[in-house]
Amino acid sequence: MPEQADPRPLSELPLHGLIACHECDLLMQRPRLGDEQKACCPRCGYELVVHRSQMVRRALALAFTALLLYIPANFLPIMKLNLLGQTTHDTVWTGVLGLYDTGMQAVALLVFLCSMVIPLVKLLCQLVVLLCISFGRAQGLGIVLYRLYHHLREWGMLEVYLMGILVSIVKLIDLADLHLGIGLACFIGLLLSQVWLEVTMSPHQVWDALDPEGEAHASH
Numbered sequence: 748m749p750e751q752a753d754p755r756p757l758s759e760l761p762l763h764g765l766i767a768c769h770e771c772d773l774l775m776q777r778p779r780l781g782d783e784q785k786a787c788c789p790r791c792g793y794e795l796v797v798h799r800s801q802m803v804r805r806a807l808a809l810a811f812t813a814l815l816l817y818i819p820a821n822f823l824p825i826m827k828l829n830l831l832g833q834t835t836h837d838t839v840w841t842g843v844l845g846l847y848d849t850g851m852q853a854v855a856l857l858v859f860l861c862s863m864v865i866p867l868v869k870l871l872c873q874l875v876v877l878l879c880i881s882f883g884r885a886q887g888l889g890i891v892l893y894r895l896y897h898h899l900r901e902w903g904m905l906e907v908y909l910m911g912i913l914v915s916i917v918k919l920i921d922l923a924d925l926h927l928g929i930g931l932a933c934f935i936g937l938l939l940s941q942v943w944l945e946v947t948m949s950p951h952q953v954w955d956a957l958d959p960e961g962e963a964h965a966s967h
């Protein structure tokens with residue numbers, strides 16, 4: 748159950764006791780939530796904070812799952828294509844190399860960064876942040892990496908890449924003998940575990956855990 752609201756006016760509350768709506772900038776008292784509760788902005792309905800139970804343990808399990816899927820998703824065949832007697836096994840990595848060899852170096856670099864490098868860096872940032880929280884050490888590093896993760900969020904484009912794969916499968920299915928590979932299942936698994944991880948890692952819980960002093964101020 749949320750605690751009773753502080754009767755003092757907003758201007759007298761400490762900074763840590765306040766929260767501003769991300770969408771409509773309404774300033775209000777920061778709600779204290781129990782497990783699996785969430786608070787929405789009374790003006791626009793935007794989700795302000797959500798409190799997940801066992802957040803660190805659940806998020807760590809998802810981060811390890813995603814890391815385990817990362818190698819097979821990128822290096823096992825997404826599809827096997829048989830066109831005019833010629834068979835190719837296409838992986839994300841051979842796709843990047845293929846683009847590079849056909850003279851599209853800039854596109855190859857972009858695909859390499861957005862579908863391989865940035866998702867991995869994002870995952871590693873999340874993993875280190877979670878380890879910092881669970882061991883209660885190196886919070887400063889955790890804060891830097893969690894900020895980096897927020898900057899990288901817009902650049903990891905696995906969803907776009909998956910859409911590209913699905914479109915090419917639909918287009919190729921009439922032209923060639925096409926078999927879907929285990930890499931595609933791993934790629935979809937990687938994407939789902941990343942989305943689930945993002946939903947599980949409630950940002951306000953992560954920031955509170957990385958800044959225990961702020962949390963202590965908020966509870967006064």
Ligand SMILES: [Zn+2]
Pocket residue numbers: 768769770771772773788789790791792793
């Ligand atoms: Zn709002």
